[in-house]
C-alpha cells in the first residue's frame with residue numbers, strides 16, 4: 001500500500017514535472033534528454049551541446065548582454081526581437097528618417113548600420129568548476145570572509161583557466177551558491193543593423209497587448225555580426241567582414257501544431273523559484289505594489305505628452321516601453337501569485353520540509369532555517385522597501401535625479417580616488433550624457449518629478465525628515481527653473497573649470513543638492529543594513545537549497561536563471577485562464593485586422609500589409625490559406641529570453657520567443673505548467689514580412705529554408 005502510494009506520488013510529480021525549468025545545456029544527458037525525447041524531441045543531447053564539434057549552441061548569441069539572438073545564415077545574419085533592437089533602431093531615427101515608424105531594410109552589406117558600443121557574445125564551452133571555487137571555503141565561518149575567499153578563487157581561476165587570447169572566462173554561481181560554472185566566451189563588437197519592420201508590425205499592440213495572449217506582434221529585427229579577416233572579434237572597422245558561424249539554424253517552413261515538441265535556447269536573466277513563503281508574501285503585499293504605484297504615476301505623465309507631440313514620442317518611446325514593461329509584469333505577477341495560491345503552496349511545502357528535517361535527524365543543520373528566514377524577512381522589510389523607492393524614484397524614473405546621481409558618483413570619485421580619476425570620469429560623463437540629453441525633455445521630466453517626489457516623501461520608509469513636510473510643487477518649480485541639470489548646456493557649464501570650482505558649483509545647484517541629500521541618506525541609513533541582511537539571507541537560501549536537494553531527492557531541481565545559456569522545453573499548447581475560457585495556441589493575420597484601429601498609435605496597420613492580407617498574398621509561408629502570426633507553448637522562459645529561438649524536434653527554427661502570457665507571468669517565482677506559456681512569433685510570419693512586405697528577397701536567399709515534416713531533407 002505504501003509503496004503504491006509512493007509510486008502514485010512519484011508518477012504525479014513526474015507528469016507535472018516534465019515541463020518547467022531552465023537547464024544547463026552541457027548537462028542534459030540523463031533526465032532531461034529522456035524527458036525531451038518523451039515530449040517528442042528527435043535529437044540527442046549532443047546535437048544540442050557538443051564540446052568538440054559544432055552543435056546547436058554555436059548558433060545562440062547573447063545579444064548586447066540583455067536579450068538573446070540566433071544566427072540564421074552562413075554570413076553572420078542574426079535574428080532577434082524588434083524590442084531588443086529597439087534602442088538601436090531608435091538611435092538611427094530622426095523625424096525625417098523615422099525607422100521606428102517606417103521600418104528599415106538595408107539593401108546590401110554596405111547599407112547596414114553600425115552600432116558603436118553594442119556587443120554579441122557566443123559561448124565556446126562550459127565547465128563545472130565548483131571544487132576549485134569552493135576550495136578552502138567550508139572551514140571559514142564568517143559569511144563575509146567566505147564570500148571574499150570565493151571571489152578570490154574566482155578571480156584566480158578566471159585568469160588561469162585555459163583559453164585563447166581573444167576569449168574570456170566568466171564564472172557564475174548556480175543553485176544559490178552550491179555550484180559554480182565557468183563559461184569560455186567570445187564577444188563580437190561590430191554588430192550592424194540589417195532590418196526592422198515598422199513598429200505597426202514589430203510592436204503591433206504595443207503596451208496594451210504586451211504580456212497578453214492572443215497576440216499579433218511581428219516582434220523581430222535583423223542584425224549581422226562582423227569579424228576581422230580571421231573571423232575573430234574586432235572593434236568596428238569598415239574592413240571587417242560578415243562572421244562565419246560554426247553553426248546556424250535552418251528555418252522550418254512546416255510550422256507547428258498543438259502538442260509539437262519545442263525548445264527555447266537562450267539567456268534567461270533572473271528567476272527566484274526557491275524563495276520561502278515569507279519572501280513571496282513580501283513581494284506580493286509590499287514591494288510590487290509600491291513599485292507599481294511609482295511607475296504608474298511616471299507612465300501616465302509621459303503618455304500624456306507622447307500622445308500630443310511627435311518629437312517627444314520619439315524621444316520617450318524606448319524609455320517608456322522599458323518602464324511600462326515591468327510595471328505591467330509586476331501587476332500580472334502579483335495577480336498570478338494570488339490566483340495560483342503560491343504562498344499557500346510554499347507554506348505547505350515548508351511544513352513538509354520541517355517534518356523531513358526531523359525525520360532525517362537534521363535538526364542541527366536545517367532545523368532553524370525557516371524561522372531564520374522569517375526573522376530576516378521581517379527585519380529587512382523597511383530596508384527593501386526604502387531601497388526600491390530610492391531605485392525607482394532617483395535612479396530609474398526621474399531623469400534629472402538620475403543625471404544628478406551620476407554627478408554624485410563623480411564627487412565620490414574625487415573623495416576616494418583623487419584629482420586625476422575625477423577628471424577622467426568627468427570627461428567621460430560629459431561625453432556619455434550627450435545622447436541622454438538628445439532624448440530629454442525638461443517639461444515632461446518636471447511633471448514626473450513632481451508626482452514621484454511626493455510619493456517618495458510620503459510613502460517611503462527611512463527618508464530624510466524634511467522630505468515628509470516639503471512643499472512638493474514649490475520644490476519642483478524651484479528645481480526646474482534654477483537647476484543647471486535641465487539641459488546639456490547647463491550640465492557642461494556646471495562641469496567647467498578645475499575640480500574645486502566644479503565641486504563648489506555642483507553643491508550650489510538645487511537639483512544636485514536634493515540628489516545628494518537622498519543619496520547620502522540611502523548610503524548611510526539604508527544600504528548598509530540592507531546589504532548586511534541580504535548577505536545573511538543569501539547564506540540561508542544556499543543552505544535551504546542544499547537541504548532541499550538532500551531531503552527531497554525525488555524533486556526535480558533546475559538552477560534559477562542567472563543570464564547564462566539555458567535550455568527549456570515543452571509543447572505547443574493552449575490554456576484555460578478562467579472559467580469557461582479557452583485560448584487556442586496559434587493566432588493568424590485575420591486577428592490583426594480584427595484589432596486594427598486606423599491611425600491609432602498601438603493598433604494601426606500599414607497599408608501595404610492590409611493589401612497583402614486582402615489578396616491573401618502569402619507566398620510559400622501560409623498554411624491552408626491562412627497566415628500564422630504567433631503561437632504559445634509550455635516553455636519556461638523569463639526576461640532575457642527575448643529573441644531566443646524556438647526550435648523544433650530536429651533542430652530547426654520555428655519561432656522567435658518574445659513574451660509570456662499575462663496569467664503566467666508569476667513563473668519567475670512560481671511556475672505552473674497549467675497556465676504558464678511563452679509567446680513566440682511564428683518564423684513563417686517573419687519570413688513573410690521580410691519577403692512579401694519589405695521585398696528583401698536577398699535576405700531570404702541567405703537563409704536555409706527546410707521542410708522537416710513534409711520532406712526528408714535534414
Ligand code: ARG
Pocket residue numbers: 083206207210211320321322324325639642658659660
Ligand atoms: N514583455 C516583453 C518583454 O518582457 C516585451 C516587451 C516589449 N516592450 C513593450 N513595452 N511592449 O520584454
Ligand code: GLU
Pocket residue numbers: 067637638639640641642643658659660
Ligand atoms: N520580453 C521578455 C524579454 O525581453 C521576454 C518575455 C519574458 O519575460 O518572458 O526578455
